[in-house]
Amino acid sequence: MYRLPRRMLDETFATLRCCGAGERECKLYWLSSWRDLDQLVEVAHPEHDSSRYGLTIHDKWITKFWNELVDREMGVRVQVHTHPGAAFHSPTDDAFPLIHDAGFLSLVIPDFAQGEVSFGGAYLTEIQRDGRWQQVPIEAKFSVHE
Amino acid sequence: MADRQQEFGDDSDERGRSDDEHGGGRDKPFEIEVVYNGIAKPLEVTKDEVIGSVLQKALAAFGNLPQPHTLALYDSDGNELKNEQQTVHEAKIKKGDRLLLRPSTVKAG
Numbered sequence: 673m674y675r676l677p678r679r680m681l682d683e684t685f686a687t688l689r690c691c692g693a694g695e696r697e698c699k700l701y702w703l704s705s706w707r708d709l710d711q712l713v714e715v716a717h718p719e720h721d722s723s724r725y726g727l728t729i730h731d732k733w734i735t736k737f738w739n740e741l742v743d744r745e746m747g748v749r750v751q752v753h754t755h756p757g758a759a760f761h762s763p764t765d766d767a768f769p770l771i772h773d774a775g776f777l778s779l780v781i782p783d784f785a786q787g788e789v790s791f792g793g794a795y796l797t798e799i800q801r802d803g804r805w806q807q808v809p810i811e812a813k814f815s816v817h818e
Numbered sequence: 819m820a821d822r823q824q825e826f827g828d829d830s831d832e833r834g835r836s837d838d839e840h841g842g843g844r845d846k847p848f849e850i851e852v853v854y855n856g857i858a859k860p861l862e863v864t865k866d867e868v869i870g871s872v873l874q875k876a877l878a879a880f881g882n883l884p885q886p887h888t889l890a891l892y893d894s895d896g897n898e899l900k901n902e903q904q905t906v907h908e909a910k911i912k913k914g915d916r917l918l919l920r921p922s923t924v925k926a927g
Contacts, residue, residue, distance in 0.1 A: 735896030768923050
């Protein structure tokens with residue numbers, strides 16, 4: 673189970689709301705060190721183009737980020753993005769994640785993250801060993817702490 | 819000369835000697851690193867090896883990731899090594915170089 677500092681949850685909602693402005697999807701990543709994998713420590717907000725119904729991460733940002741991760745011994749554990757309405761995983765979400773490892777998590781926040789800062793209405797899914805995504809209970813994967 | 823040898827790995831052609839004269843020459847492996855999600859792994863390649871082969875070895879080094887068709891190799895400046903028939907030499911990959919194993923496209927919808 674990942675330990676998620678409340679400040680990261682607050683930062684996540686603040687970023688999703690500010691970037692998406694209630695009109696566009698937004699995406700970010702939760703990182704941890706490879707030396708303490710379960711302790712999430714940082715939110716990364718990628719450069720991206722976005723609309724009400726989708727987004728694309730900038731190629732140059734991925735390159736820069738990939739180099740930084742290895743230099744800082746950090747890894748991406750979770751992707752988080754918003755939907756305009758209900759939270760679910762679309763075929764595009766399934767097909768084009770940043771990370772392809774079994775165990776990688778994808779959290780979808782409904783209503784452009786305009787609701788309260790919580791996992792209410794959110795959808796969490798995980799890459800299985802065969803590469804397929806499968807919904808998993810949020811409370812089984814994250815422990816929020818101060 | 820020593821710098822050039824270092825730059826291109828052990829390359830007997832660069833020094834005007836045949837491959838046989840230099841105990842394997844062009845086919846002598848040299849090490850690069852491949853990175854994926856913050857982990858760097860060493861990979862031995864040869865100058866005549868094609869990029870497709872390097873990609874397969876990189877995928878294997880990271881445990882045969884699911885959906886491998888979505889991943890590609892890039893140089894550390896972000897140029898995708900698109901031509902899988904191109905050799906390591908043609909792609910200007912040198913000893914100690916870092917390659918990025920990463921998805922070509924990242925989207926949500």
